[in-house]
Amino acid sequence: MDNISRGSLFLKVLGICVVLGSWQTFAILSNNPLIPELQTICLKFLELARDGELAAHAKSSLLNGFAGLSIAFVVATMCGFLAARSWVFDSMLHPLVSLGYPVPKLALYPMVILILGLGGESRTAQVALECFFPLFVQSYAGAKAVRPHMEWLARNVDAGSWRLAKDVILPTALPFLFTGLRIAIPIMLIVTTVTEFIGDSHGLGFLIARSSAYFDTASAFAVVAVLGALGLLADRLVVYSRDRFVFWEKGTSL
Amino acid sequence: MIELKGVAKTFQRGDHVVRAVTSVDLTIEGGEFVTVLGPSGCGKTTLLHMLGGFETPTKGTVTIDGQVVTGPGRDRGMVFQDATLFPWRTVSANVAWPLEVNGVPKRAARLQSAALLEKVGLEKFGNAFPGELSGGMRQRAALARTLAMEPSVLLMDEPFGALDAQTREIMQEELMRLWQESDLTVIFITHDISEAIFLGDRVIVMGVSPGRVIEDFKVELDRPRTAEARNDPRILEYRSHLWGLLAHAPSSPSGNGSQIT
Ligand SMILES: Nc1ncnc2c1ncn2[C@@H]1O[C@H](COP(=O)(O)OP(=O)(O)OP(=O)(O)O)[C@@H](O)[C@H]1O
Ligand SMILES: [Mg+2]
Numbered sequence: 113m114d115n116i117s118r119g120s121l122f123l124k125v126l127g128i129c130v131v132l133g134s135w136q137t138f139a140i141l142s143n144n145p146l147i148p149e150l151q152t153i154c155l156k157f158l159e160l161a162r163d164g165e166l167a168a169h170a171k172s173s174l175l176n177g178f179a180g181l182s183i184a185f186v187v188a189t190m191c192g193f194l195a196a197r198s199w200v201f202d203s204m205l206h207p208l209v210s211l212g213y214p215v216p217k218l219a220l221y222p223m224v225i226l227i228l229g230l231g232g233e234s235r236t237a238q239v240a241l242e243c244f245f246p247l248f249v250q251s252y253a254g255a256k257a258v259r260p261h262m263e264w265l266a267r268n269v270d271a272g273s274w275r276l277a278k279d280v281i282l283p284t285a286l287p288f289l290f291t292g293l294r295i296a297i298p299i300m301l302i303v304t305t306v307t308e309f310i311g312d313s314h315g316l317g318f319l320i321a322r323s324s325a326y327f328d329t330a331s332a333f334a335v336v337a338v339l340g341a342l343g344l345l346a347d348r349l350v351v352y353s354r355d356r357f358v359f360w361e362k363g364t365s366l
Numbered sequence: 367m368i369e370l371k372g373v374a375k376t377f378q379r380g381d382h383v384v385r386a387v388t389s390v391d392l393t394i395e396g397g398e399f400v401t402v403l404g405p406s407g408c409g410k411t412t413l414l415h416m417l418g419g420f421e422t423p424t425k426g427t428v429t430i431d432g433q434v435v436t437g438p439g440r441d442r443g444m445v446f447q448d449a450t451l452f453p454w455r456t457v458s459a460n461v462a463w464p465l466e467v468n469g470v471p472k473r474a475a476r477l478q479s480a481a482l483l484e485k486v487g488l489e490k491f492g493n494a495f496p497g498e499l500s501g502g503m504r505q506r507a508a509l510a511r512t513l514a515m516e517p518s519v520l521l522m523d524e525p526f527g528a529l530d531a532q533t534r535e536i537m538q539e540e541l542m543r544l545w546q547e548s549d550l551t552v553i554f555i556t557h558d559i560s561e562a563i564f565l566g567d568r569v570i571v572m573g574v575s576p577g578r579v580i581e582d583f584k585v586e587l588d589r590p591r592t593a594e595a596r597n598d599p600r601i602l603e604y605r606s607h608l609w610g611l612l613a614h615a616p617s618s619p620s621g622n623g624s625q626i627t
Contacts, residue, residue, distance in 0.1 A: 262450055262452075264418075264438070265444070268444050268515070269440060269467050270439070280452070361453075
């Protein structure tokens with residue numbers, strides 16, 4: 113490790129320490145049981161982890177969240193490619209996407225519940241709904257990024273549209289699809305958590321809501337920290353896969 | 367045989383019309399090596415794209431062996447200036463692509479691609495990715511890929527324009543050798559007078575505003591041509607003649623700094 117990266121690692125740790133230290137100081141000074149000190153949060157975390165409750169709820173959240181994300185990813189990628197390549201689809205999808213993008217899709221959740229019930233299906237559907245838009249935008253941009261000469265090459269060798277999609281458009285769009293995933297993952301976590309506040313008593317969001325209802329903010333914070341860690345892990349996984357799969361573009365991700 | 371009859375191409379740019387190519391009549395025999403020389407913006411690329419079927423003439427027709435060109439085809443292989451290799455495929459997989467598209471099984475395609483790579487002197491680089499190659503090697507790979515289509519005509523748009531002088535000469539000699547061993551027709555665009563003379567049986571000289579052919583010049587250097595031909599005394603004569611033509615041709619107002627060398 114050279115001096116710069118050692119220095120930057122030190123600064124990264126320092127940044128975290130400053131925030132945690134400030135919290136701790138604030139908690140001690142405020143002397144308010146609703147603002148727990150760090151060690152209380154850690155103890156609650158261990159408690160939740162020990163009896164398996166945390167793992168069970170995390171599993172439920174992740175299953176619903178990733179199911180929604182996967183559905184959105186497949187549909188958005190296909191729609192993005194179609195819209196980028198065919199003006200008929202482009203014209204049809206354009207107003208829908210422009211209208212749909214700014215609408216807070218969570219506003220639809222009461223209706224989603226009415227149709228799909230209070231279970232995991234509703235949460236999955238809601239996540240898919242919300243993640244579709246950023247994924248679509250990236251997929252569209254990626255399919256549009258095909259260099260004109262590559263397209264000519266494909267015409268020159270008489271490649272069909274399936275060939276073109278598989279061998280040219282998909283690899284060109286791949287870095288964009290990974291960017292889309294990086295944007296969609298936090299959205300997925302947010303929507304999963306919020307939709308679990310109302311529902312059939314499953315998931316990390318439910319755990320936060322229940323703990324808060326009992327004024328057990330230490331447990332709630334412990335769950336929030338777990339959510340943060342899961343988000344970080346998923347993001348790192350995407351970055352790692354991007355570097356593996358998009359090996360021909362180096363040093364472009366954060 | 368390739369025939370252009372009264373071929374013209376105009377582009378609409380904003381509210382004015384760009385006459386990229388005006389009324390070109392040209393006959394190219396099968397197996398000929400024709401170079402196209404001219405200042406920037408004289409319509410060389412546009413002409414080549416019409417031959418390739420990537421653009422349609424506004425007026426006139428392009429026919430190949432009596433058939434009117436209506437679109438691109440594997441009989442006319444295009445070699446782009448920027449090589450246009452897939453960075454996500456190895457060199458050998460790039461060369462095999464036209465074969466795969468044609469339904470050749472993967473293994474057979476790889477075998478053929480290895481043979482083609484040997485032909486262009488890249489046999490050691492089949493497993494490399496394009497990003498690991500030099501400009502000249504990339505151009506060789508692009509040539510091998512185009513040959514994989516088994517075209518009868520090679521269309522080359524300043525393929526060596528981005529290479530250094532030495533690499534360029536080596537590439538010219540290799541192309542010469544490849545062409546002499548084949549029965550390909552080559553149409554080769556260049557800015558470089560020496561390159562046009564060394565490679566071509568004929569040099570088509572184009573002028574600008576509007577883009578047109580100003581001379582169809584026959585090069586009488588011996589065939590087969592090797593590096594020796596560069597010392598032929600007639601080259602000086604040809605050079606000064608072509609220089610004269612280009613120097614008196616009006617230069618493009620929108621010329622982007624490309625120079626005749
Ligand atoms: N798609 C297009 N739309 C509008 N104008 C175009 C288009 N393609 C070419 N032109 C114009 O047509 C003219 C001829 O262009 P072309 O690219 O054929 O020249 P060229 O001889 O290949 O030049 P260079 O040596 O710089 O490559 C130029 O004035 C150019 O601006
Ligand atoms: Mg050009």
